[in-house]
Amino acid sequence: MGRHHIGSTSDTIAxxxxxxxxxxxxxxxxVGSDVLRETLWTIDGVGIVVATALLTMKYQRLGNDLVAAGFLTFLAGESLLLAGNAAGLQASVPSYAGGIALWAAGLVMVSAQASFPLWMRLTAFVSAALFTVSVLMILWASPLLPTSAPxxxxxxxxxxxxxxxxxxTLMKPEC
Structure with a gap:
């Protein structure tokens, strides 16, 4: 008889x-307001740091070191983004570039093995590629801000x- 499991408290928090x-x-x-953007991004960043810390622990316990290290790398990137948040868009660009470079590396590490379904891995790889190009553009003196498009x-x-x-993946029932 299978046991249905929605996930642990840590999975839910993540x-x-x-x-x-x-x-x-x-x-x-x-959003147009600097103060509102910085507030939203700070709350966003804390949520992501907490989530990726818990995911690091989960995948380390499961013995999947590459995925765990990927989540830890993503956490380091998010921490850099948090550090630059209150400085405003222009002043945050150096920590932003470092942060999204680590995001890209973390996304590739998490998705390098078939631990997640293919569609998730593909969205992660596309995101990582776009962030890598963005980092290179910033390093090569393109005037990009965290809100720049495309x-x-x-x-x-x-x-x-x-x-x-x-x-x-965290919330699906396991039988």
Whole structure:
């Protein structure tokens, strides 16, 4: 007889952190007020740091070191983004570039093995590629801000789709 399991408290908290991060991160990209954007992105960042810390522990316990290290790398990137948040868009660009570079590396590490369904891995790879191009453009003196379009803004929807996949993985019933 199978036991249905929705997930541990840690899985639920991680899913909530990813949901908050995805929703408020996207919202912050489109608001006009600097104070509101910085507030939304700070809450978003804390949610993502909590979620990826818990995911690091989960996958380490499962013995999947590459995925665990990927989530830890993503956490480090998100921490850099948090550090630059209160400085405003222009002043945050150096920590933003470092943060999304680590996001890209973390996404590739998490998705390198078949630990997640293919569609999640593909959205992660697309997001990582778009963020990598954005980092290179910033390093090569393109005047990109965290809210610039098409890059880096095009990477955010793919990142949120990846988060939705991770949330689904955390919350799906296991039989």
């Amino acid at each position: 899913a909530i952190g990813l949901a908050i991060g995805g929703a408020l991160g996207m919202a912050g990209t489109f 890059l880096p803004a095009l990477g955010y929807p793919f990142l949120v789709l990846t988060f939705i996949g991770w949330i689904w």
